Amino acid sequence: MSEEKKRVSAFCNDALGILDGVGIAEKISSGEISAAEAVEAAIARARSVNPVLNAIVTETFDMAREQVKKPVPGPFAGVPSFIKDIDDVKGVPTLWGSRAVPNKPAGKSSGFVKQFFSTGLVCLGKSALPEFGLTATTEPLAFGVTRNPWHTDYSTGGSSGGSAALVAAGVVPLAHGNDGGGSIRIPASCCGLVGLKPSRGRLAPIEGSQLMPVNIVYEGVLSRTVRDTATFYHGAEQYRRAPKMPEIGLVQHPGKKRLRIALFTDLPYGTPAHSESADLVRRTGALCEELGHTVREIPCPCDAQMADDFIIYWGMLAFSFRFYGRLLINRGFNRSKLEDWTINLSRLFLKKSYKAPAVIRRLRKFAGIYNGIFSTCDILLSPTLAHPVPKLGYLGPDVPFDEAFERIGNYVTFTPLQNVSGAPAISLPLGFSNSGLPMGVQFGAAFGLERELLELAFELEEARPWPIIGQ
DSSP: OOTGGGOOOOOOSSSSTTOOHHHHHHHHHHTSSOHHHHHHHHHHHHHHHHHHHOOEEEEOHHHHHHHTTSOOOSTTTTOEEEEETTSOBBTBBOOTTOTTSOOOBBSSOOHHHHHHHTTTOEEEEEEOOSGGGOSSSOOOTTTOOOBOTTOTTBBOOSSSHHHHHHHHHTSSSEEEEEESSSTTHHHHHHHTOEEEEOOTTSSOOOTTGGGSSSOOOEEEEEESSHHHHHHHHHHHHHHOOOTTSOOOOOOOSOOSSOOEEEEOOBOTTSOBOOHHHHHHHHHHHHHHHHTTOEEEEOOOSSOHHHHHHHHHHHHHHHHHHHHHHHHHTOTTOOGGGOOHHHHHHHHHHHHHGGGHHHHHHHHHHHHHHHHHGGGSOSEEEEESSSSOOOBTTSSSTTSOHHHHHHHHHTTSOSTHHHHHHOOOEEEEEEEEOTTSOEEEEEEEOSTTOHHHHHHHHHHHHHHSOOOOTTO
16 A cells, blocks of 8 residues: 555545634634534544544444534534543443443543533544553554554554544544643644643543542643644633633734743653654754744753652552552453553552652652743753654554563653643644654643743744645
C-alpha cells in the first residue's frame, strides 16, 4: 500500500467542511446548517473512517440525535464530539479500555462530563484508550489497536488516542481527553493537535481523584485549533469557576507581553532527547525570538529522583486498579482479565512500596520547586516527546514488560513534570518528523496561567500555521 493510502481523512464537502468547532457552531447559530445536520455529517464521517482507525469503543449516535432536538446553549451548541471511555456518560458503559470491566451502563454522568456538555457539545460515543490509560499508545487487548490517521502503521499515542484519531481525521473538531502523565499532550503530539493540560482544579476533577495522595490526573480536550481549546475553557468556566486561581476568560488573540522563555531538551537522567525532537524545539525557540520573546537554554529542571518517584507513583495506580478495581470501578471487575502491562506495573510498585511515603512527600513538595522556576522565566519550552512517534507494536501488549518499560521511560519524559506540579502545559503541532508524522512542542507555565499559554499558542499558530489532514 502506498504511503498516501495509509493516510485517513474524513474531511469532505459536507456540513462540517474543514471547519473547527467554533466555525461549526457559528454556522449552526446563523441557521446556515442545523445541529442535526452537523451531527449526521459527523456520524457519516465516523462510519467512513472508523473501520480503519478503530477509535470508537461505543457509538451513541441515536442518543446524539435525541440530544440535538433540544441543544444545550453554549459556545459549541450542537457541535458533535466524543467522550474518552474513562468517564461516565449516563446510560452508556464505561469500559476503561479493559477486558476486566463489565459492560454495564453508567447510572449517571460524571461531574466533568456534565461540565463538558454544558458547553453545548453533543456526544457521538466513547473513544478508545489503553487499559486504564496506563501507557502511551492505544493498543488495548480489549478492543484492538487505534491507528494514527496521518499514517495507519503508527501509534496515536495515549492514553487519549481514540479522541486524538477522531479529531485529527476530521470526524469531529474537538474531543475529550484526560492526562495523568501526558495523556492529552502525547496524542496531541502524535496526531498533530493542540493539547492543553490545565492547572490542578481548573476543570471538574475526574471521579475518585480526591482519593489520590497526589492528584496527577486532569480533564481536558484535544482540538485542531487554538481557538477551539480556548473557547472550550471559557465555556467550561461559565459552568464551574475554578476556585483559588485567576479566571482564564475568553482568549481570542496573541498576547502583547514579551515572554522570558527557558528552553531545555535533556531528559531528567541527563541524556539528550532524540535529535529530531531537540532540533524542533530549538527551531521553535528561534521562532519565538523572531517574535520578540527572549529565549535561553537551561538544564532539565527535573532530576532523576522526581522521575523515579513518578514511576513508583504510576505503579501505585496500577496496583490500585488491580486490587481495588471492584471498589474503584465496578463490582463486576475481574482482575484475572487484566493485561500483563497493568499486572507487571503493579508488581513493580509492590517491590518498591516501602518507598511510597517518601515518594509522596517529595511529589507533594515538587509543586513549590516547579513554580520557583518561574522566578527567572515565564515559560518552559521542551519537546513534548523525547523521540518521534513510533510504529504500532513498539509499546504494544506483546512487548515484554522490562523492554516496554525501558522504551516508555525513554519516550515519555517531559510531560509528567506538570502532572506532579499541578501547573498547565500545552503541546502544539509545530513540526513533522523525517517519517512525515506530526511532532509536538511543549510549553509550560506557572500554576493558573493557562491564559498566558493560550495567548502564546495563538501567536505561534498565526506565525507557523499547522496543516490538517484534509488540506
